[in-house]
Amino acid sequence: MSVGSGKFLDVDRLRGWIGREETVTDTVDADLVRKFNAALDLPVGQPATGDVAPLLIHFCLGQPAVPTGQLGGDGHPQKGGFLPLVPLPRRMWAGGSLRFSDDLKVGDTVRRVSRIAEVSVKDGRSGTLCFVTVDHRFDIDGRVVIEERQDIVYREAATGGPAAKPAAPAEPVAPGTHRRVVTPGAPLLFRYSALTFNGHRIHYDRAYARDVELYPGLVVHGPLQATLLLHFAAELKGGAPASFSFRGQSPLFDDDRINLHAVERDGTLSLWTMRDGGPVAMSAEARWV
Structure with a gap:
């Protein structure tokens, strides 16, 4: 191929x-x-x-x-x-x-x-x-x-010109029952890269992220978003789940507000991150059984 x-x-x-x-x-x-x-x-x-x-x-x-x-x-x-x-x-x-x-x-x-x-x-x-x-x-x-x-x-x-942020979805994403806002910023992304010994330049090198990979800003780590969502879930339910899964759907950037959302369905928490107006950046699910 x-x-x-x-x-x-x-x-x-x-x-x-x-x-x-x-x-x-x-x-x-x-x-x-x-x-x-x-x-x-x-x-x-x-x-x-x-x-x-x-x-x-x-x-x-x-x-x-x-x-x-x-x-x-x-x-x-x-x-x-x-x-x-x-x-x-x-x-x-x-x-x-x-x-x-x-x-x-x-x-x-x-x-x-x-x-x-x-x-x-x-x-x-x-x-x-x-x-x-x-x-x-x-x-x-x-x-x-x-x-x-x-x-x-x-x-x-990446090809073409600098990327724009993902467009908001045609239909607004319904908010979760539980919500929290996190403002990431470059210092958080740099610190998380250091903690995980992650040298990927899209998370801390703005010129590289913009000019080479054509992102509009520094990219928020997927594992960092997953960590924020899992801690949010554990706080809501009063303890860590037995299982947790997550899937990236669109990128978030350091100048976005990260909106954490959660809704409970039959004992399972469905969670997601998104910037103001959407779209969903990461979806996740936490189960306690």
Whole structure:
């Protein structure tokens, strides 16, 4: 299959990555918890060993410590290794699903075993898309605490002039029963990139985001939106859910207000983010059974 970059996308070769595994170990230390809470305007306090760690802090654990000189032009580690060598230049986190068996706690040593589960190619409105699905299992002394499925999408290079913000939907999006507004701003995006050791330049390099990837501003991380929604859900229901899933639908930018919405249906919370006037940026669902 030919792609806009002129390279040949060898699907069979890419699917040869299916089954590859990677194991990393990291620690939920008090300093990480303190900085995570500070970045997200959660109560900072003085985290102590044994305290329950904040939800989705595991996104900060075990990130590849690639030397700066080995990063690609977009700030991601150069392709190859554990993830397939996809010859498409743009990579983003498209969505994911999680099941929680127990809390992570300050002081826990966590092992993550990751496995390439699926590779598929589709034609989208923006051109060729390659989806890579990764299964992660997080355990403490052999006891599984989180099971996660992560969907990564690779896309062709941006073309044309600078992008406009997504148009508001033809029909207004009905508000949720529960609502909250978060104003992101560049400092939050920079801090979250630092916490997750994410070098992707669309989140902190405005000139790159505008001139190379043709976004109108800095892009709000998908995992950051998911974290805001999950904490909102847990607050509304008085505790963490048993499972949580999320899917990116359109981008949000640093000068947008992030509107968090939630509505309960049969014990399940449907949640979403959107800028003022829409459209929906990320949809999510939290279940307690």
